[in-house]
Amino acid sequence: MLSSLCLVLLNALVISVAAGSDYHEQLLLRPLPQNTLLASFNFRSNESAAAFEQQNFRYFPRSFGQILQHAHAKELHLRFNVGRWDAENWGQRPRNGAREGGTGVELWAWVEADTEDEAFARWLTLTNALSGLFCASLNFIDATKTIRPVMTFAPEGQHANSSNLHLLHGTLPHEVVCTENLTPFLKLLPCKGKAGISSLLDGHKLFDASFQTMAIDVRPICGQGDASCFLEMEQTVDMVLDIARSKRPRDNPIPRPLPIDQLECDTSKLYNAHDTCYPLNKGTDPAWTLEEVFGKPLRGACPLTEQSGDEVNTVCINTPPERTVEVRTTGQFAESKLASDTVRCYKLPTGAHFDLVLPEQKMSTGLVRPDPQIFAARSINGHGQERGSTQSIIRNPSTTEAVEIVYLESLPWFMKPYLHTLRARVDTTYESPIKETYYRPAVDRKRGTHLELRMVIPPSSTLTLTYDFEKAILRYTEYPPDANRGFDVAPAVIRILSPQSGDNRGVYVRTTSLLLPLPTPDFSMPYNVIILTSTVMALGFGNIFNLLVRRFVGIDEAPALGAGGLKGMLLSKITRLRGLLGKA
Template sequence: MLKRISDTCFEVSAHLAVDDLWKSFVHELGGLLCASLNFVDTSTSSSSPKYSFRPQSTVTSQSQEFNNSNLRYAVLPREIVCTENLTPWKKFLPCNTMKGLSSLLVNSPKLYDINYHSLRMDFRQICADSNCLSSRLELSLGLGVVVDTFAKPGQNEWSLRSIFGQNMNGACPLSDITNVYIDLELSKLYHMTLSPLADYTIESNGRTLVVYDVNNMKQTSHGTFSLSCKHDRPSTDYWLLAENNKENNTLPYLYVHRYTTGYGARNGGIKTQIYNTPDTTTTLLYFEQIPWYFRVFLHTLKIIMENGTNIKPDRLSYIPGKDRERPYQIEMFITIPADVPSVEISFEYEMTFLKWNEFPPDPNHGFYIPAAVISTILPKLDKQQPILRQLQSFSLNESLLLSSNTESFSSSLFVRIYSESLLVNLPTPDFSMPFNVICLGCTAVALAFGGFHNLTTKQFSYVEKKEKKNFRQYLQLLWAKFLAFKQYLNAKTNRNALRQDLHRQHQHVE
């Protein structure tokens, strides 16, 4: 178990195994974030990457020594981020939701009306100074939000209040920097007017960013910071206009697309397309973790360039899975030449028949395959503007605490890209049959139990058998009943007439 000794180091109890440490860690982290991380505490859902996910510590002595047997990697692709995770995540922020950028998260339902959002938490050991004479722990929290400001026709304005439901409550007093950055890339398509005016502008690699310093009291009004943007959206569709201005658009250096192939409930495959836009040779690390119920065939692995040429990985690590014990793991280094815009990685698998108690509560929803992970070092950005590096990635050997020193940034830019998660339907039995059998069995038992209950609870007695009457006797009985009823009516009529006569005589005497 990890024990907190001071602000700079952890002590690991030697008597506990790595799996026990991993199980304890995911349970504690799941409790802190209200997440279902207890599903990844077993060996069937976790693996030990050999090359990927190296320690991101900036301490040189620790970054050089690496034993992958002490590393565990797991993912829950079917889990989504909800308010149950956002609420405890906000408590890690210095000012909670009272001040700073986190004050925009007070209205949580408003946040979940947007198109996409994600939460991130990075925890590593870093150097406390440039000479790395001492170390400390760095906790980095990130929230990614994607909002479609063109969703409503005719809408030509957006603001912090329209997106998050309120303005920012000033800067957090515990923070050194509280800045808001606006990318003016869309200003090449139409005119944009920001209110209020920005403090200063950053230009790098043909892109322009305006910066608002929330610590500047001139940008705040009554203790709050408000930001709005008006744009002259043309009548032409935005996407058509962007298509006509491809030369002004900047594509990502590296992006990936992943999908499944095949049909039926027996065999299938996975294809991953990696697009490389820079005009330089790129070396990347590709990592796949496949659940054990998808039996991967390594001999079907193919790496094909866009021109149809097959290439071999520079280095390959393959750990076959084992039923109900460990997942499949594929790691390989791939070099993409500068003149090759895309590479396709494909392999095939066989679906396994699961036991009935191994299916989730919604078996017909399908089973998820975790996202592929691609790690690489991209060409360096403008060293004069280190903030662009922080907005896109972070350095492996430098800390965010040293970001104020522009000369301290190295030329390497490490990024890690996750592809799409895949949803595959395994051979699923008809789970309605047990329900049908239960209904049929209960019906049969109910019918049998009714007769058996009558036989065991009712008291039997001897009853003399009545003689059966013929048709003539039934007619005589009916005629006798008719005559009796007729006599009853006549007697009733006579009584009524006698009562009326007596009443008239009484009135005559008076």
Template sequence: MRSLLSLLLLIVPSVLVSAADYHEQLNLRPLPLSALLASFNFRANTSLADFEAHNFRLFPRSLGQILQYAGTRELHLRFTLGRWDAESWGTRPWDGTREGGTGVELWAWLDAETDEEADEKWLTLTNALSGLFCASLNFIDGTRTIRPVLSFQPEGDHPNSTLQSTRLLHGVLPHEVVCTENLTPFLKMLPCKGKAGIASLLDGHKLFDASFQSMAIDVRPICPSEGECVLQLEQTVDMVLDVDRSKRPHDNPIPRPPPGHDLICDTTKPYHQPGDACYPVDHLRGQDWTLSQIFGRTMKGTCPLTDAEVPPVCVHIPPTRDIFASEGAHEIKYSDNDSMRCYQINQDQEFTLILTNAESTADGEARPLGIVKPETPVLYAERSFTGHGQEHGGMQAILTNPGDDPVEFVYMESLPWFMRVYLHTLSARISASSPNVNTSSADIIKEIYYRPALDRARGTQLELLVSIPPHCTVFLTYDFEKSILRYTEYPPDANRGFDVAAAVITTLEPKVMNIRTTSLLLYLPTPDFSMPYNVIIFTSTTIALAFGGLYNILVRRMVGANEVPRAAFKDKVLGFIEKLKKKRAAVSAAAASAGGSVRPAVSNTEAK
């Protein structure tokens, strides 16, 4: 009987986990300029029947209850800090689908029949997520919320009847500072809470010291062709680490030039002289590191709930590079991708990796480039302000297609209400150095969706369907007017400027990917906030002087000196003597009462 009970206890957890599977994986990819891309991916599935019945196993209960209460069908939340250098690092990880604009970005599909109902549920969702992730999502009000039309298609599987009764809302906070307060609730949503598996490598000091970092949370329904529908929660962390800065010791954080005997010289240069002149080898070719140096710790085994068939760690390096793993780890190589190596790890054993430098090919030749060449992006995007002055300004977006095929994409901007866009100034022109210079603006901008702003009620929404010919650079420009705010609407650091959210680019052809531009800083007409203080000081002084003088005139009695009655000298002397007598009598009475007895009076005769 006891053996049967033990067998049942072993079978039941396996059935539960198979119904709601979970896996995690870390992908490491060296990048140019001594950078390293680390992509953490955590994915948990739970059946829709269990989710609706409030049976939370691998799905976090705190997030599930919020989604149910707010009627959320699909959710996407982003915490991003830094800038992705596409010209040096190539294509974005996950084709940009797990990336957001600078700050916090949120969009979701909500069950609502009317816009008013959607606004109420959106307010509930933002306030609840604000408390869950320790972020200022509750500041996403009507002025920071839009309803995209051409962008943001659902990633999950939704029936047509369900989509007809849902509303898509999008909000962004470009001024939000992402910090460890947002990482802690992110880790608590994982089954192993960051205590085991690849999550044990996530350290706030390393994550927020990265050149670029993004945390993504995606919740969507998935309905496979065979089987029941599941609700999928995917958590992603992407960060680009500076290898040299990560390897710097904690006791000596100040960067110093290495000594001469540690320099690796490029002997192919004609002016190379041993011991005299040394041209350092490009740091692109000398990237070596260990897992403990990059993340400051070793990996604590694997999470017991993860799928054993998915290798937890993969490295993308050329096959000529040597890499060493901890004892007990099993290396997996793929025939269709020789630049990818994955490792199976024991559950209770710590794991680390050691990547060595690329060896020289021959005497006198420099080391080969020890990284996989980054893939060229489909589109390059830049955005900046133009013009001068505090009354008017302009926006310019530079979009470059480096490929051989035309690129079709949706360009979306969510602008604050105090940027009054002049839509008639919108223009698109091709650079003079591009081959198709004669392409008209109508051939570039195929469709426009514009929703004007309302003062202090909603922002401006601009969506453009754009097509760029091959090897062309397009300039999108428009003008706007800067509004004057009330003095109570300025932040404490008014002279810093106001953050403008990044533009969202969704490519449709030749493949689907997302691109975010950098956020901008807009300077508005700012009053001199020292003037109210000066006015208060001068006004108070004037009132005090005027009131004091007027009060003295009204209250005081003004009498001439010759009208004051003067007492005779005799009366003054008698009055003074009378005061002395009274004072002497009072002193005698006090002394008598202090003595406790009264002596009989003595006559003048007896005294003599």
């Protein structure tokens, strides 16, 4: 009951986003099991389409807007992702997975162009420009990493004004997302991390999180009439923090054991020595404050957000009603309770620090976490340097409803799947779950494999998808510097078509990325080859040459050199030298 209520609320919050002030931001905190905390930041800025065309930027960042205009990108989604969402423990993904990407960097955009070639050229412009803006290797998204998905992605914005849109999608699973990507991300915000909830974002904590994803989404939104079109840019950060880990002070970040007298031991157990300790399972929610967990204080509201109306509640916390939440601030704030008191929201004071203090507390009730609609896992099987197979296991936990999904794989060209080995089995039925297949085979060094499957999983069943693949042997120069580490394969993207969620953003689940070991040569090989070939050629030449120009005589007729062999020759040379020295 409670869980469904809070879900409804979250969706309501998301939908109310569509209209309103030019800039809006919100932070939603939700404690998760195992002493973790989910923090969802959302920043949204609007710019009217006319001002955008004339390049008069107010809340929309200029550098980003110009890139979009230059590349003719009408809608863009950019994701930076680190870590893995633990669906078994944490439940449903934040924002239904619509604002997260696969490990590394993921980018997809609708580009306006007359031809496919033009669209691809603009796509390259876009990736190169974004690469500079976000200090990420986005420029490595070339033809081999670009696909044009058919079923998986649908535009979120209204594109009545533009025709000839091309969807392009690229991933960089190997990219390590770090602070250098956060800094430009914060610079795009009007308050720049100096005020508002963005002042909580700190690279040390963000990239220390168990799971974190940064997303930028740009889409055009039109009102009823065509005149009121505007461009919406949404920046989101979702992170799962380990509370104990985050509370470590920055000057002493290494976990060290506490002195024995400060340990809290389970005294109900028997001890045979005084220096042992069974940890006490207190069954309480830990104490934390915003400043402790994020490492920085929340410096009041960003004054650009609207000061009245529905969207004044900038910080929300989703806890059971009995949980004590204290507010520590010198400024004026307002509290409101929503969804039968499971969500408490605060209007932040301007210009004063704001902190939430949650003491340690033993809880009798908890929130029921909604289960995700599917669980998905993918792995590489097989051994050897030549072949392998992948296996994806997708489970539908619902006992009543079948789930219809689109499964998208974007494989690098050097991983060549055999489509005839593609098998999809459901454990409860013999019927094939695959309804539709879209397959575009790879071309060596030109493009990667693009596989999209539309499948239906019956209630409480598990789908197993397997296919074999062959590993290509790369050219010497195509190996990266850390070739023996293996090659990353982009995560599979799963979109749930039905049951559909309330908004038009879709429900997505992504698997983890794969590490594919390829046969790796010895990198001194070319020089060895040069030397070996040269030696063989020189040997052949020397033999033939000597046969042609030497004079052959009987062994007894050979000149004196033969007498002592090498030794004799050396002796004669030495004596000759000695003679010369003696003369001199």
